[in-house]
Amino acid sequence: MIASIKLITFVLLATLISTAQAITFRASIEESKWVLESSKFECKLSQSIPAFGIGEFLHEAGVEPLFTLKPTQRLAIKRKAMLVIEASPWQPGMPTNVIGPLETGRTLKTNAAYAGEMLVSLYKGMSPTFTVDRWMNSSDQLRVALSAANFKAAYSDYISCVAGLLPANYRQVARTAVLFPPAAWTLSDATRERLELIAFYVQEDKSVTSIFIDGHSDSGGRRLLNRDLSKQRAEEVTRYLVLLGIEESMITTRYHGERYPVVPNTSKSNRARNRRVTIRLDKE
Numbered sequence: 001m002i003a004s005i006k007l008i009t010f011v012l013l014a015t016l017i018s019t020a021q022a023i024t025f026r027a028s029i030e031e032s033k034w035v036l037e038s039s040k041f042e043c044k045l046s047q048s049i050p051a052f053g054i055g056e057f058l059h060e061a062g063v064e065p066l067f068t069l070k071p072t073q074r075l076a077i078k079r080k081a082m083l084v085i086e087a088s089p090w091q092p093g094m095p096t097n098v099i100g101p102l103e104t105g106r107t108l109k110t111n112a113a114y115a116g117e118m119l120v121s122l123y124k125g126m127s128p129t130f131t132v133d134r135w136m137n138s139s140d141q142l143r144v145a146l147s148a149a150n151f152k153a154a155y156s157d158y159i160s161c162v163a164g165l166l167p168a169n170y171r172q173v174a175r176t177a178v179l180f181p182p183a184a185w186t187l188s189d190a191t192r193e194r195l196e197l198i199a200f201y202v203q204e205d206k207s208v209t210s211i212f213i214d215g216h217s218d219s220g221g222r223r224l225l226n227r228d229l230s231k232q233r234a235e236e237v238t239r240y241l242v243l244l245g246i247e248e249s250m251i252t253t254r255y256h257g258e259r260y261p262v263v264p265n266t267s268k269s270n271r272a273r274n275r276r277v278t279i280r281l282d283k284e
Contacts, residue, residue, distance in 0.1 A: 022141035025052035026127070032147035034154030036161065040204060041169065043161035045154060047146055055146050057115060057158075062168040064112030065119070069130060069144060071107070081108055081132045085121040088148050094126065104132070122151045166204055173201045176279040178237065179272060182220065185232040187240060195237065198279060199244035210282040211246065213237050215255035218271035227257035237277045 027033070027050055037044040046056040053072045059065035081102045087094030099117055102108055108130060110118070118128040129145040176198060178191040187195070202208045215234030217226035238253045263270040 022131070022143045024143040024145065025049050026143075026145040027147040027149075029147070029149045032149035032151075034151055036154055036157050038157070038161035038164075040164055040166050043158055043165065045158045049144060049146070052144055055144075057119065059158075059162050059165070060169050061166040062172050065115045065162075066112060067110045067115040067118055069108040080104060081130045083110065083114055083118075084129050084131060085117070086127045086129045086145065088125055088127045091125060097121075099128075102130070118146070119155070122146060122148045123155055124148075125151075166201060168197055168201055170201070170205065170208075170281070170283075173198050174281045177276045178279070180233055180275045180277070182218075182271075182275065183229065185229065185236050187236055191237075192240065195240050195279075196244060198281070199241055199246050202246055202250075202281065207283045208281050209250065209284050211241070211251045212278075212280040212282065213241075213251060213253045214278045214280075215253075216260060216274060216276050216278070217258050218274040219258040219261070219265040220271060223257060227255065230257050231255035233275075233277045237279065 027047060031048075031050055033047065035046050035048075037046075041061050043059045044056060046054055048054055054070045056068050056070065057065055058068065081104050083099040083102055085097040085099060087096070099114055102110060102114075121128055125148045127145045127148055129143055131144075132142040176194060178187075178194060180186075202211065213234050215230035215232075215237075217230045217233075219226070221229075234253050234255045238248075238251055241251065242248050258265070258274070261270075261274045262276070263273050265271050265274060
């Protein structure tokens with residue numbers, strides 16, 4: 001029943017999109033320009049939509065691409081929007097494909113799946129279009145469309161940028177905890193792999209200036225032995241990072257024994273979480 005209601009809603013919305021009187025914002029063929037900003041940290045492909053704002057695909061290192069529609073006027077989009085794929089002006093007779101609804105705010109953001117469908121449709125020469133039943137406080141329907149004109153050349157450069165992205169972004173490596181078995185400080189294969197990713201990122205991002213390494217233990221055993229064990233764990237992590245090419249002067253190594261548990265030492269699983277070394281990156 002719910003699925004049927006959703007289907008009927010989509011059909012009605014699709015009909016509304018094609019028949020309602022609407023105010024449409026779209027770059028003409030002459031105005032249609034795609035601008036790429038590229039680095040090893042992110043690839044940004046954007047188009048200015050005259051008299052409305054900017055549409056932007058953003059692909060950050062380590063995550064899937066997203067799309068954001070940024071109106072110049074803060075209250076330009078006040079209601080729920082629908083994303084559809086329409087024929088471009090030079091594609092008469094092509095059917096409209098309804099992608100799905102979107103929540104609106106100051107900007108309009110899609111998920112990765114929607115962004116992917118938009119990129120594919122633009123490559124095919126079609127026009128991703130956002131529709132809203134009312135523009136600001138008027139009774140007019142709002143339609144904001146991306147133009148596919150001149151897209152393919154920009155997309156080729158965008159894909160080259162994506163191929164050169166780092167395997168992770170700063171948020172993904174800035175805070176890390178690696179775990180250890182009881183009474184052990186040897187690095188596991190998984191820990192070595194994680195440290196290799198961190199070292200690679202630090203060597204690429206020159207704005208990272210400091211690395212703080214803190215060793216911890218659970219509360220099993222004598223307090224002084226736990227302190228020594230946390231020291232060995234922290235120093236082993238430091239040694240491996242230095243072996244990977246990180247300057248030792250960047251690293252501050254500390255150890256705390258059982259003093260700072262992340263969870264109470266009341267179960268086997270909790271104690272496992274407390275036997276850890278944390279790695280924190282700091283920027284300028």
